[in-house]
Structure formats: structure tokens, C-alpha cells
Amino acid sequence: MKFTDGYWQLRPGVTVLRPGAVESVEPDERSFTVFAPIGKITGRGDTLNRPVVTVRFFSPAPGVVGVTVGHHSGGLPKQPRFALAEDGGHPVQVEVTGLSARLTTGELTVRVALTGPWRVDFLRGDRLVTSSTERSIGVVTDAEGGKYVHDRLALGVGETIYGLGERFGAYVKNGQTVDIWNADGGTASEQAYKNVPFYLSSAGYGVFVDHPEHVSFEVGSEVVSQTQFSVPGQSLTYHVIDGPTPKDVLRRYTALTGRPARVPAWSYGLWLSTSFTTSYDEKTVTEFIDGMAERDLPLSVFHFDCFWMRQFHWVDFIWDPATFPDPEGMLRRLHERGLKVCVWINPYIAQRSYLFEEGRQAGYLVRNPDGSIWQWDKWQAGMALVDFTNPDAARWFADKLKVLLDMGVDCFKTDFGERIPTDVVWHNGADPQRMHNYYSHLYNKTVFELLETERGQGEAVVFARSATAGGQQFPVHWGGDCESTFVAMAESLRGGLSLAASGFGYWSHDIGGFEGTPDPAVFKRWIAFGLLSSHSRLHGSGSYRVPWAYDDEAVEVLRRFTRLKLSLMPYLAAAADEAHREGIPVMRPMVVEFPDDPTAAYLDRQYMLGPDLLVAPVMSADGEVTYYVPAGTWTNLMTGAQITGPGWVSEKHGFDTVPVLARPGSVIPFGSVTDRPDYPWADGVQLRLYAPASGQRTRVRIPSPDGGPGTEFEVHYQDGTATAELVAGVSSGYGCEVTEVAK
Structure with a gap:
């Protein structure tokens, strides 16, 4: 949601309270709270009729700094809340000096300046990751009397933002307004079925806004040098999640919010x-x-x-x-x-379903404020909704x-x-x-x-x-x-x-x-x-x-x-x-696997399938496709053709091929069965090396279909010869071959 009219002005009817200089800090062993009145306090009289913005800094998990920005705290607690796997026993260091208050968890430190204008820096060691500055926090009242709280975190030069759920518009979110509000809008609109108040930054951190309700993100779209996030009410809680790599951020984020289950x-x-x-x-x-x-x-x-x-x-x-x-x-x-x-x-129950009356009598259906059953005629006549x-x-x-x-x-x-x-x-x-x-x-x-x-x-x-x-x-x-x-x-x-x-x-x-x-x-x-x-x-x-x-x-x-x-x-x-x-996804954006390659930041027509296979779907009738290959010699799994990157490649494919390239030095295990997915994956497996380096040793772990301990091989390549050794688990037979060797 946007509250400003350009850089200097607010939108008509909008008022904003912003923290001024810090008045005091209250630390404890694992957190600290900062009290920042709006405007300067030069004497006791300035404390009269003066709102105070309260900001608490804490750490719910290793490498994660939580921030709660609040104004009035007398509201009733609201449910539901996201169920987070908070770790109350991990090391946290709190230090308050005359110049700053700091909290450190892992390699991530939050530093609040105690003198001068409001400023909060998030640092990895001595390196600045992002910051919240004197105009970043706002306690807002809009023209209709609605209350909101926002914070803004700085965007660095060339920094790109990803995520915020399954969004079908531009893959890089910079310049966008994104509303976290589930909607059935198809894939051709800005609406999304899966809205997630979490974004991943190319600068090596993530931000999770801990609110299940409507969250509005302005990703360089209200202030072009900052990402703003706002929620209705009098309080905002968010977590800055450390990297330094995108994979590290995803590991920490999914440790906090839950890892994907195994599927059959x-x-x-x-x-x-x-x-x-x-x-x-x-x-x-x-x-x-x-x-x-x-x-x-x-x-x-x-x-x-x-x-x-x-x-x-x-x-x-x-x-x-x-x-x-x-x-x-x-x-x-x-x-x-x-x-x-x-x-x-x-989850809907049509009025003609026998379950409608059963659910109504038992109190299992969502109700209107007057006690009647909420209903509508979308999809099926008289549908009610199960109250989970x-x-x-x-x-x-x-x-x-x-x-x-x-x-x-x-x-x-x-x-x-x-x-x-x-x-x-x-x-x-x-x-x-x-x-x-x-x-x-x-x-x-x-x-x-x-x-x-x-x-x-x-x-x-x-x-x-x-x-x-x-x-x-x-x-x-x-x-x-x-x-x-x-x-x-x-x-x-x-x-x-x-x-x-x-x-x-x-x-x-x-x-x-x-x-x-x-x-x-x-x-x-x-x-x-x-x-x-x-x-x-x-x-x-x-x-x-x-x-x-x-x-x-x-x-x-x-x-x-x-x-x-x-x-x-x-x-x-x-x-x-x-x-x-x-928590590392099976299908990966290129930037997740190649965060140090500037070109990978914007690639949205290709992806990595697992760590070692690059896939570039052909999206044209004539088979023309252009895709980017990172550094090294890559091998097409289907044709055997080799391509050396970094660089862009244009090809023409029939319907029976597609760019699916093995990463240089990778070992891809191929199973012995091609008519079903649920077979003993390690039995008769063929371990294929693609453009290996002499002296390379690679561990290859193959899980068991039944969730058992799995099988592990060590593959060694030396002077044109590849060998494999079974080091854990069982296999009824396996092979090892070099498919292509880089010249």
C-alpha cells in the first residue's frame, strides 16, 4: 500500500508518525527494546502529548533477527498466527553502549544507533546487508481513519528481489506492488493462489513478515531505493534472515516455517x-x-x-x-x-449435499455474524464452507x-x-x-x-x-x-x-x-x-x-x-x-544455484532441476530457443552436444529434444527402470560423469524409495578413467562411465 505522494508529500488525509532519536533502551539477555518518541526531546515538556514508537529486537532462531514495531499495545491478541519453530536456546549476544545497541545471532548483527536520527543496520560481520533509516518506519492513519504500520529496508545497487509466493508476473519483483492476499485469478493476472509474505534478496538475506493477513509490499515502487512492507493495525513483526547464499536463506526460512514432507x-x-x-x-x-x-x-x-x-x-x-x-x-x-x-x-459443501444439514446441525460450517450459515452460489448452488x-x-x-x-x-x-x-x-x-x-x-x-x-x-x-x-x-x-x-x-x-x-x-x-x-x-x-x-x-x-x-x-x-x-x-x-x-527446492531458480553470476539474476525462462541439470523449456512452435549457460563445459543429456559458457546460446529443437544440460563435473545417476518411478533406485544404477576434471572425487547418495538409509557411492575420475565404489547401503549392481570429457 502506498502512503506517500512522491518523495516529500503524503497522500491526502494521511498522517504518519516516525521514530525520532532514541530516548532509552531496555535490554535483557536475549533481546532489547528501543523507545523512540517522534521528534526531539529537549526538555520534560517535550514528553507531553508525544507519541512513542516502540521497537523490539529479538532472535527466534539462529541467524534470524526479529523486529516488532509497535505504537499502541492495548489491542487484543489476534489469531491465527503462523506456527514457527522458534529456538529459544541458541546463542544470542546483546550489547548496549553509549553509541549503539546490538544483537548478534550467528553471523548476523542488528545495530541500532542511539545518537542522531533513527537508523537500524543489519550486518554480516562488518558488511552492511540492509538498513532501516529515519523515514523507513511509519505508524500511519489514512484518510478513512484506518491504521497501518510499515517499515522499509534499503535496496543496494543492483539488488534484486524474488519470491512473495507463486506470482505469474515479472520474476524479479523490483518495481512491483505485491499484495499478499489469496485469490482465484488464474495465471494471467497479478493475483496469486499462493501468497507468501517472504522475499529473497540477491544481496544474501531474506525477509519474512510474520502476519497471516493482508501484507502489502512495495518493492522499490514507493521509494525506489527501499522495499516497504505494511500491515493493518498498530504492530508489525518481521524477521531478517541471514544467508550469505540464497540456499542458506532458504534453509533458515524453512527451518522456521517448516520443511517440505517426503512424498511417495x-x-x-x-x-x-x-x-x-x-x-x-x-x-x-x-x-x-x-x-x-x-x-x-x-x-x-x-x-x-x-x-x-x-x-x-x-x-x-x-x-x-x-x-x-x-x-x-x-x-x-x-x-x-x-x-x-x-x-x-x-472445502465447500453445496446445499444439496447431505453433508450441508449434517454440518449445519453440528456447527461445522462457517457462520455469518447473525449466526446463520454463510453461503453463496459460486461453483455450486448454496455452497457453505467447512470451519477448520x-x-x-x-x-x-x-x-x-x-x-x-x-x-x-x-x-x-x-x-x-x-x-x-x-x-x-x-x-x-x-x-x-x-x-x-x-x-x-x-x-x-x-x-x-x-x-x-x-x-x-x-x-x-x-x-x-x-x-x-x-x-x-x-x-x-x-x-x-x-x-x-x-x-x-x-x-x-x-x-x-x-x-x-x-x-x-x-x-x-x-x-x-x-x-x-x-x-x-x-x-x-x-x-x-x-x-x-x-x-x-x-x-x-x-x-x-x-x-x-x-x-x-x-x-x-x-x-x-x-x-x-x-x-x-x-x-x-x-x-x-x-x-x-x-528446504532447497527441487526446481531452482538459476540465481539460487549461481548467486555470483550477474546474468542469473534475471533468468526466468530456464531453471535448475536439482543441483546439476539446467532445463530451458522450448516455448515456440518452430523450436527456436535462447538460453544462458553459466561458466564451464555443459553437456546436453539428450544429444551429447557440449556447450561452453558463460554465454547465451540459440538453438532449434525438434519436439523430441529440449535443452537439458548436465553441469560440468557432475555425476548424474541413471536408473535401470523406465516404466515406473517406484523401483529400487540404486539397483543397476549407471553413474555418468559429465566433463569431469582429472583427480575429481564425487560422493553420490541415492535415497531409498521406502525412506530407508539409501545407498552412497564414491566416484573417482583420473586420466580418462572413471571408477565407482559402493561406500554405504546396498546395490545389486552398478556401472560408471564418462559421457563426455572437456577438451
């Missing part, structure tokens, strides 16, 4: 959907599955979208008897074919899903969760503004924890659309409703890169796009992008996404890239394990 091995395979509004029954489903098998197309998951239930009854979790008279038998038959089954759900702040309602909802699990369903697509009303009353008295974004967290948490309980740790997976900070704990998330065009393909990738920079470890999207029907060129190009993502799903709106509906070549392209992905499972599983253990 089968979920990495290809998912096929009935699509959104298409007509289908078991015969249609069987024809799709038979068609995939007849064409030798590996399939892992079949997804039933919303009309597995009766129209006007979403959600009642009852199979439409007219189209699925024998759901248990159908699910059994799908399992016999080696498939897992996903079904679509949402009521533990009994959450259990009730989960129990209905458990019936489906007992029937044979394996996982759920947790759709919707963004259009949450703010004029309602919640069971636990939660603030409606805070619940708007946070609702998605409770919704996905309820479903994911049920799956963990019923299927076991590491076997739970959802396909979620909405999220906020901490939602990365409940994977997988997909990119929402995009058009079936190359432009939408590019905007989807920007959304995925922004989400990855926001701490989310896994991400997917609708291959071919959702709205409309893609032409064959779009569909085939999107296949490569989709299969070189952490999770891969064929899904659309009003048309089927089976490849033979496009042309014969689409079948060949799907087979080629599905088998490539399945052969890469040992590598992808290791990247996923890193996401789970450290």
Missing part, C-alpha cells in the same frame, strides 16, 4: 486426469488407461476431477451412481493395473475422506481454498482478515495429516492449489488455471520459480495448459517442461489431455520424456531428499 515414490510418475468439465465414466477412464498401455506410455496415477460426484452436490464425497455404479470394483481394477488413484475435493478452526469439524471432514481411502482412493487434489470470506465468524474467534490466507493452511494440513495417519509417513501427497507461509509442509502444489498457449507456459514457469524462491520444495502445472485446448505444438513443447518438473500431470478444462487426441508425434514425445524422467529417478529422489532435509 509413485507420485513422481505421470498423472493423467479426466479433466475438469469433460464427460466421463468408467468406460472412458478404461479407454484412457488402455490407450496409454497400448502405446507403451508409462502411467502412475489416474485422477478423477470434480464430476466423479453428482452435479450440484459438491462436495458430498459420494460417487455419482449414474456414471460409477461400482466405485469399489473400479478402484480395485485400477490398482490391479498398478495405478494409484487421486480424486478431486474442495473447529477441531471437531476438521475431524468430521477427515472422517468423510477416510471412507474414500478405505474404498481404495490413494490421495486427494485439494482444490480451491482462496475465496475465503472476511465478513464471517469463525468457531475459535479467529480474526476474519487473518483467516483469509491462513484457511488454505488448515485445509491442506487436515487432508495431508489424514493421509499420513492412514498411509504412513512419506506416503502422503496432495495436489494443492492454495497456500501461504508454511504450506510447503504439505506437498505437492500445482500452478493453477493457465491458458493453453506458449505465453501461459512462460507465466506458469515464472510462478513456479517465484514459489521455489518462497520455500516450496515441489511444484507442478497442467501440461498443455488448463483453459481451452492447446494446439499440438503447444502440447508437445509443454510435455518436455512438464516431465522435467518435480511432478507431472496431464490435465485440462473442457477437453481431454490424452496425447493421441493431438497427433501421433505427441504420443512419441510423451513416451520419450516420461521414460527420461523415470530413468532420472535416482537423481530426482536425491534432489527431493535435499528439499525435505534442507
